[in-house]
Amino acid sequence: MSFPTVRMRRLRKTAVLRDMLNQVCLKPSNIIYPIFVDETIKKPVEIESMPDYCRMPINQVAEEGKQALAQGVKGVIIFGIPAKKDEAGTSAFAKDGVVQKAIRELKKAHGDSLVIIGDVCLCEYMSHGHCGVVKDEEVQNDQTLELLGKIAVSQAEAGVDIVAPSAMMDGQVGAIREALDDAGFDQVPIMAYSAKYASAFYGPFREAAESTPRFGDRKSYQMSQGNPEEALREMKLDIAEGADMIMVKPALAYLDIISLAKANFEVPIVAYNVSGEYSLVKAASKKGWVDEKALTNEIITAIKRAGADLIITYHAKDLKSWLNVP
Numbered sequence: 001m002s003f004p005t006v007r008m009r010r011l012r013k014t015a016v017l018r019d020m021l022n023q024v025c026l027k028p029s030n031i032i033y034p035i036f037v038d039e040t041i042k043k044p045v046e047i048e049s050m051p052d053y054c055r056m057p058i059n060q061v062a063e064e065g066k067q068a069l070a071q072g073v074k075g076v077i078i079f080g081i082p083a084k085k086d087e088a089g090t091s092a093f094a095k096d097g098v099v100q101k102a103i104r105e106l107k108k109a110h111g112d113s114l115v116i117i118g119d120v121c122l123c124e125y126m127s128h129g130h131c132g133v134v135k136d137e138e139v140q141n142d143q144t145l146e147l148l149g150k151i152a153v154s155q156a157e158a159g160v161d162i163v164a165p166s167a168m169m170d171g172q173v174g175a176i177r178e179a180l181d182d183a184g185f186d187q188v189p190i191m192a193y194s195a196k197y198a199s200a201f202y203g204p205f206r207e208a209a210e211s212t213p214r215f216g217d218r219k220s221y222q223m224s225q226g227n228p229e230e231a232l233r234e235m236k237l238d239i240a241e242g243a244d245m246i247m248v249k250p251a252l253a254y255l256d257i258i259s260l261a262k263a264n265f266e267v268p269i270v271a272y273n274v275s276g277e278y279s280l281v282k283a284a285s286k287k288g289w290v291d292e293k294a295l296t297n298e299i300i301t302a303i304k305r306a307g308a309d310l311i312i313t314y315h316a317k318d319l320k321s322w323l324n325v326p
């Protein structure tokens with residue numbers, strides 16, 4: 001059957017009808033709020049390339065968790081900016097490291113009502129800004145694994161609910177699983193950054209976390225932009241090594257990869273709507289060139305429609321009032 005018997009516009013006639021028939025349902029509890037915790041500051045400091053977004057002092061994180069919960073958001077992911085960086089990333093697994101302190105503060109304030117996720121990487125803690133141990137200007141895979149295990153265990157000791165390894169070292173999920181299990185943390189799940197592409201969209205994050213590599217780039221460990229099959233291999237390997245959830249990152253330029261992930265695997269799929277995606281929306285909105293709420297709504301809907309179960313986004317705290325969510 002075709003026009004004029006079929007008229008697609010019949011079902012678009014009123015707002016109520018459109019709402020009834022909307023297939024993508026967004027829930028604030030599917031949204032994760034990223035927090036940058038900076039050990040060196042006493043007050044929030046705005047990140048220049050991420051308008052309206054701040055690095056937070058440790059004494060402010062509990063309040064950030066409270067605000068997230070008030071929006072219906074149930075999860076936060078923590079990134080640390082330490083006072084001291086070195087060539088061994090020691091601040092990343094220190095008992096009193098910035099992330100470990102933030103986790104304790106959040107746990108103390110919110111108990112099990114808030115899911116605390118710890119990003120497990122070294123770039124913010126290494127003086128050279130790479131995600132692993134460097135020798136002769138090369139990132140050493142196997143030496144890095146041991147450190148990633150230590151970071152995960154130290155976060156678990158502080159009370160983290162989920163660890164999220166993002167260094168893109170081969171075997172990192174298995175190494176972290178083993179380290180956690182050996183330390184008695186077999187109940188701590190791993191959210192693996194599995195398909196993490198080498199992307200220009202991370203620029204503002206690196207300003208925020210002071211983690212821009214001092215030399216070279218991350219292309220020898222993060223994925224090449226043109227490769228979907230490689231993403232499938234990465235995801236399959238991470239699941240085999242014990243990943244409880246897998247992530248695709250960035251989100252908007254990789255919606256096809258999110259769809260592939262959803263079609264191929266049974267674990268929950270996480271998408272990271274990264275810093276550069278946020279900054280583009282913010283910059284154009286500040287100029288009055290786009291409608292920030294409408295654009296954000298459309299982007300988050302697209303990521304969900306592509307197949308993401310959970311979405312990490314810097315728009316997290318604004319979404320409840322912006323989206324038509326229950």
Ligand code: PBG
Nearest residue numbers: 121123166201202205274275276
């Ligand atoms: C740490 C890490 C990065 C991001 C998340 N974890 C930076 C990078 O890989 O350079 C980027 C997140 C964003 O851009 O919002 N390795």
